[in-house]
Amino acid sequence: MKPLSQALSLSFLILMSAPQAEVKSLSGYTVDTEGLCGGFPKVALKTTDDTCLGLVATEESGLKRPRRILSVGEGLFIVTDMYGWVANKGIVWLFDSKSRKLTKLFDKVDQAHGLGMGPDGLIYVGTRTSIFRFNLENHLETKETVISDLPLEGNHPLTHFIFDGAGNLIVNVGAPSDQCLDDKDRPQYPCPVSEGDDPEASLRLYFRDGTGAYPSYKVIAKGLRNSMALAIEPNSGQLFQGENGMDFKDADTPLEEINLIEEGAHYGWPYCYEDGLLNPKYKRSLLNRRIPKIDCSIYKAPVAHLPPHSAPLDMMFYQGDLFPEFQGKLIVTLHGYRETGHRIVSLDLNEQFLPLENSRTEIVTNWSSESGLTPKGSPVGMTTDKEGNIWFVEDKNKTIMVLTRGDSNVGDLGGNTLQIKLSASQVNAYKGLDESIFTNSCQSCHDQFSGDPKSVVPELIKSGLIKPGLGKESPLYQRLIGTEAGQRMPLGAPAIKSELSIKLKDFIDSLK
Ligand code: HEC
Numbered sequence: 001m002k003p004l005s006q007a008l009s010l011s012f013l014i015l016m017s018a019p020q021a022e023v024k025s026l027s028g029y030t031v032d033t034e035g036l037c038g039g040f041p042k043v044a045l046k047t048t049d050d051t052c053l054g055l056v057a058t059e060e061s062g063l064k065r066p067r068r069i070l071s072v073g074e075g076l077f078i079v080t081d082m083y084g085w086v087a088n089k090g091i092v093w094l095f096d097s098k099s100r101k102l103t104k105l106f107d108k109v110d111q112a113h114g115l116g117m118g119p120d121g122l123i124y125v126g127t128r129t130s131i132f133r134f135n136l137e138n139h140l141e142t143k144e145t146v147i148s149d150l151p152l153e154g155n156h157p158l159t160h161f162i163f164d165g166a167g168n169l170i171v172n173v174g175a176p177s178d179q180c181l182d183d184k185d186r187p188q189y190p191c192p193v194s195e196g197d198d199p200e201a202s203l204r205l206y207f208r209d210g211t212g213a214y215p216s217y218k219v220i221a222k223g224l225r226n227s228m229a230l231a232i233e234p235n236s237g238q239l240f241q242g243e244n245g246m247d248f249k250d251a252d253t254p255l256e257e258i259n260l261i262e263e264g265a266h267y268g269w270p271y272c273y274e275d276g277l278l279n280p281k282y283k284r285s286l287l288n289r290r291i292p293k294i295d296c297s298i299y300k301a302p303v304a305h306l307p308p309h310s311a312p313l314d315m316m317f318y319q320g321d322l323f324p325e326f327q328g329k330l331i332v333t334l335h336g337y338r339e340t341g342h343r344i345v346s347l348d349l350n351e352q353f354l355p356l357e358n359s360r361t362e363i364v365t366n367w368s369s370e371s372g373l374t375p376k377g378s379p380v381g382m383t384t385d386k387e388g389n390i391w392f393v394e395d396k397n398k399t400i401m402v403l404t405r406g407d408s409n410v411g412d413l414g415g416n417t418l419q420i421k422l423s424a425s426q427v428n429a430y431k432g433l434d435e436s437i438f439t440n441s442c443q444s445c446h447d448q449f450s451g452d453p454k455s456v457v458p459e460l461i462k463s464g465l466i467k468p469g470l471g472k473e474s475p476l477y478q479r480l481i482g483t484e485a486g487q488r489m490p491l492g493a494p495a496i497k498s499e500l501s502i503k504l505k506d507f508i509d510s511l512k
Contacts, residue, residue: 027058027399028464038389038404045377045409046366051323052406053364056391057095059398062102064091065485066393067158068115068314068381069400070123072136077383078105078123079393079400080112082158084484087111092125094136095400097391105139113158115381119167120212126159128152131169131214146214147171151200155492156226165237167208170220172227175201177492178247179281180270187282189291191270194223201225201269203241203261223267223299224259229315229332236353242312242332243302245273247445247491251338256310257302258330258347258355268299275301304347304357306332307340313380318346320388322405330355331363333379333392337463338448342367342377344392344403364403376463420458420468420511427453429507437480437500441490449476457511469512471505480504 025031031041040054047053057063068080075097083089090112094103106112106125114126122133122142129150135142147169150159154176161171180191194201203221206214221241229242243257246269254273271282276296284291306312313335318326329346336342348359367377378396385391390403422430430453438449448459460466465476472478475486480501482488488495 026055026060027063027397029055029058029397029399031055037406038402040402042406043401045364046362047364047403047408048325048361049408050405051363051403051408054402054404055399056097056402057100057102057400061100063093063393063398063400065395066093066380066398066400067113067395069095069383069391069393070115070117070381071383071385071391072117072123074386077391077400078115078136080109080115080125080381082111082113082395085111085482085487086484087128089484090127097402105134106143111158114160116161116163118163119208124161124169126161126171128157128159131159131161131171147206151176154200158228160228160230162230162232164205164232164239169206169208169214170230170239171204171206171217172224172230173200173202173204174226174228175224175269178225178270179279181281187270187279187288187291189271189282189294194269203227203230220263221261221265221267223269225269229312231315231317231330233317233330233349233353234319235328238353240303240315240330240355242306242315243267244311244313245308246270246279247309249444249447250308251447252308255308256306256312258304258306258312258332258357259300260303260354262300265300266298267302268296272296272299274305304355306334306345306357306360309336309338310334310340311336314382314392316382316384318384318388318390320384320390322388323390326363331382331390333382335378335380335395337376337378342379344379344382420461422453422457422511426457426507426510429503429510430457433500433504433507437496437504441493441496445491461511466508466511469509471508474505474508477501477505477508 029043035042037052037054040056043053043055045053064081064083066079066081070078072078077095079093079095081091088108088110090109091104092106094105109127111128116124118124122135124131124133129152130145131147132145156174161169176193180188182188199222201224202219204217205220206217226244227241232239239261241259241261245254245256259267271279271294278296284293312332315332318329318331329348331346334341334343343362344364346361346363347355350356378394379392380395382392393400434450443450467474479486479489480496
């Protein structure tokens with residue numbers, strides 16, 4: 001028998017060279033090779049009228065965990081690939097969409113993430129602790145670190161940045177924890193890492209000097225948990241931030257936020273969120289007298305909200321010609337794994353160029369409807385090319401996709417309906433796992449693992465977290481032990497005992 005990887009790359013080659021009516025699985029997507037979109041295999045996801053989605057590059061072409069994409073010329077793109085939640089394995093790719101070839105420009109980059117074109121035409125890349133730049137013509141010789149003093153520790157290590165109109169760099173310094181609790185789970189006021197002269201959970205502005213160096217910075221905004229989406233509105237010059245809010249257990253709260261960044265403002269993390277709501281952990285009570293009564297009205301409220309836990313990971317004000325229907329609007333990728341996430345949306349602006357939250361329109365959606373066939377979407381970075389096509393990367397599904405003009409898919413996509421019947425002993429086995437693992441260690445952030453096994457398990461299969469019969473390959477198990485692709489769970493807490501994770505693996509193996 002051929003090894004799987006060889007079989008896959010072979011089918012990929014056939015697909016690329018001679019399109020014929022065949023159904024293929026690429027990066028987990030089922031594509032009909034006859035249906036093309038922009039010359040690429042068409043993905044059966046729902047998009048807005050007269051737009052379609054092409055599958056440009058996949059896992060089979062070598063992508064590991066692509067995070068950002070940047071158009072750098074006719075059909076050419078730079079892609080940062082963090083590889084996984086491990087140090088020093090990230091890749092910077094050059095992607096040629098015509099030959100569909102990925103070329104490694106740099107490897108062993110520490111959690112490659114942020115990406116942008118500088119005012120000097122050089123390409124800038126964010127690593128866990130630094131930002132470096134290079135010239136595409138001779139990338140190895142010209143590689144130069146420009147910022148090297150970014151904080152190292154914590155849960156939000158990825159470096160995202162954008163340039164302002166003067167060529168200065170606005171850099172996200174993510175909060176090192178979810179809610180700034182101490183090791184006994186108690187609130188800290190003031191939160192030591194997010195206050196003072198040089199706080200984390202902030203945005204820094206690094207000044208570009210006359211020589212093109214970035215020798216110094218000032219903190220321009222505080223109390224921002226993790227600013228993975230940043231964009232400047234071109235008419236007003238206003239800077240907006242998409243806030244990835246705290247991991248409350250409740251599925252309906254907190255809403256994610258779009259903040260208008262004003263210099264010197266404090267946006268509330270970890271004490272307050274949304275429009276003046278107090279984080280329950282920071283409520284003063286008889287038991288909680290270390291904390292004063294906190295007045296949330298002193299923190300700056302967002303200008304718009306996004307669905308709870310939807311995780312905005314990139315945004316841009318669309319300026320292309322191809323889609324007049326998106327012109328000037330704010331486009332946001334939502335990466336979250338809960339029901340509200342995994343889609344791309346647009347928001348209209350009002351006369352003050354502020355996003356209007358009730359105008360939200362889904363541009364790419366239905367990522368989870370194809371029960372098990374199509375993986376849940378995980379869009380991260382976006383870029384537009386000269387024509388105005390929107391190219392984006394997905395990290396979990398390991399793809400590059402393009403949204404272009406074409407016939408859209410509409411309505412129900414008719415995925416296979418899942419028929420899984422659990423035996424009484426399987427029901428009991430899952431109940432045991434729920435009691436020993438999920439309720440105690442996971443439910444505070446994920447409520448979808450707990451409850452009646454007869455409904456929970458099929459949902460987990462549908463979303464791809466359980467692959468029936470394949471314990472070792474199921475993300476739910478992999479996250480307990482921690483793999484290169486995913487951080488070990490529970491996030492920020494000691495590992496689950498191995499005898500328990502083995503029980504989970506055995507349970508999944510039993511689902512044949
Ligand atoms: C403090 C909050 C927190 C706790 C507790 C936690 N997680 Fe997570 N989990 C997250 C966040 C945030 C993500 C998304 C980021 C990522 O993918 O790494 C995530 C992602 C995941 C994913 C990937 C979801 C997907 O759709 O790909 C799995 C599976 C997962 N967690 C399992 C668990 C399990 C099992 C536990 C308990 C043993 C647990 N988590 C506990 C915060 C948490």
